Amino acid sequence: MRNCCNWAFKLQQPIRNVTVLVVGLDKAGKTLCTRGMLRAPLGKVSSTHGCVRYELRLENFLVNLLDTGGGPNFGVRSREYYGEAHGVIFVVDSSDRQRMKEVKAHLTDLLKHPRLAGKPLLVLANKQDRMNALLGSELVEVLSLEKLVNQSRSLCHIEPCSALMDLQRWSDRKTLRGLRWLLQAVSLDYLNLNARVVRDIGKSPGLQEKERKAKSEKCQRKNKVERTITIVALSFALGLFFVFMGTIKLTPRLSKDAYSEMKRAYKSYAKALPGLKKLGITSVLLRKIIGTVEVACGVVLTLVPGKPKDVANFLLLLVMLAVLFFHQLVGDPLKRYAHALVFGILLTCRLLIARQSDERLEREEQREEQVNAQEKNKIKVS
Numbered sequence: 001m002r003n004c005c006n007w008a009f010k011l012q013q014p015i016r017n018v019t020v021l022v023v024g025l026d027k028a029g030k031t032l033c034t035r036g037m038l039r040a041p042l043g044k045v046s047s048t049h050g051c052v053r054y055e056l057r058l059e060n061f062l063v064n065l066l067d068t069g070g071g072p073n074f075g076v077r078s079r080e081y082y083g084e085a086h087g088v089i090f091v092v093d094s095s096d097r098q099r100m101k102e103v104k105a106h107l108t109d110l111l112k113h114p115r116l117a118g119k120p121l122l123v124l125a126n127k128q129d130r131m132n133a134l135l136g137s138e139l140v141e142v143l144s145l146e147k148l149v150n151q152s153r154s155l156c157h158i159e160p161c162s163a164l165m166d167l168q169r170w171s172d173r174k175t176l177r178g179l180r181w182l183l184q185a186v187s188l189d190y191l192n193l194n195a196r197v198v199r200d201i202g203k204s205p206g207l208q209e210k211e212r213k214a215k216s217e218k219c220q221r222k223n224k225v226e227r228t229i230t231i232v233a234l235s236f237a238l239g240l241f242f243v244f245m246g247t248i249k250l251t252p253r254l255s256k257d258a259y260s261e262m263k264r265a266y267k268s269y270a271k272a273l274p275g276l277k278k279l280g281i282t283s284v285l286l287r288k289i290i291g292t293v294e295v296a297c298g299v300v301l302t303l304v305p306g307k308p309k310d311v312a313n314f315l316l317l318l319v320m321l322a323v324l325f326f327h328q329l330v331g332d333p334l335k336r337y338a339h340a341l342v343f344g345i346l347l348t349c350r351l352l353i354a355r356q357s358d359e360r361l362e363r364e365e366q367r368e369e370q371v372n373a374q375e376k377n378k379i380k381v382s
């Protein structure tokens, strides 16, 4: 009955976004502990300048685990993420007795930092599977943990664990138990902690700028790939079609019927336009000119990369307009020129998409230049 009530109570709770910073000395087992907390399969993972983000849903918490590490001077750079954290997991290699002084100094620095002081702290006393590992109570002594957390007024819990063992079992994971404690501690003071996070993130323009840049770059890459696929597919299909249509106009090898139909049609166009004869353009010449333009532009559209494609597209659009004009002139029914209409529309679409992406690229380049100029100015001022 009590379990039932607990469950019903948890269901009513709102989903809370909690960011947890996983810190500690190198090789303490931060990455392994983080993985130990995640239930397989792994949640969303994304790399952020030496810091790896994992997303995990645990009861009514959406947890963002920030596994810090990677690269020289990361300790300094990881301070960028302090403001984001609602709580901290400090991982200690309990078996590395020689580095305890270093561990204590690191923990002292962390708890003194204005963006972390007062935030709930979980100490994972990792590598308990090793023979020489210090027990939880011994670590409390060695690190003067009580004194430190009292000074920073942080709620604290120490969880002896072995990330290695946790990875091999499905239940009773100590790392996960520690995380549950931390989430409960965060939820006790969630409103205050969240207000701090919102304020501190606002104060961290470097981080926001980086995230904004990363997002817009990702978006640009995605858009670029989508546009490229559309344009390549359209160019290829249109190119092949015009090579085919042009060849039919030039030679009977592909289809004798279609070739003689073309001959007949172009004779009627030439007749309807007496001005062409005066210019010395016969129906055969007109057909061959249009056929050659179609084949050449079709080949360019299919095979040649870059700007020439757009020129070929434009020429073919002019040819389609001329063909539509000829059909209108001789009073052909719609079914005879429907294909010219459809391919004219497709050519227009392709040209518009290509132009749009060019303009967007130019705008992005301009914007980047502006931002760079602003940044250069900033450096000079400071």
Ligand SMILES: Nc1nc2c(ncn2[C@@H]2O[C@H](COP(=O)(O)OP(=O)(O)O)[C@@H](O)[C@H]2O)c(=O)[nH]1
Binding pocket: 024, 025, 026, 027, 028, 029, 030, 031, 032, 033, 069, 126, 127, 128, 129, 130, 161, 162, 163, 164, 165
């Ligand atoms: N025996 C043992 N080894 C561990 C444990 N956790 C991590 N390790 C090992 O410690 C080394 C460093 O682990 P890692 O997670 O990469 O440390 P990080 O640098 O803090 O991220 C690796 O070789 C791990 O296999 C543990 O609980 N027990």
Ligand SMILES: [Mg+2]
Binding pocket: 030, 031, 032, 067, 068, 069, 070
């Ligand atoms: Mg690591």
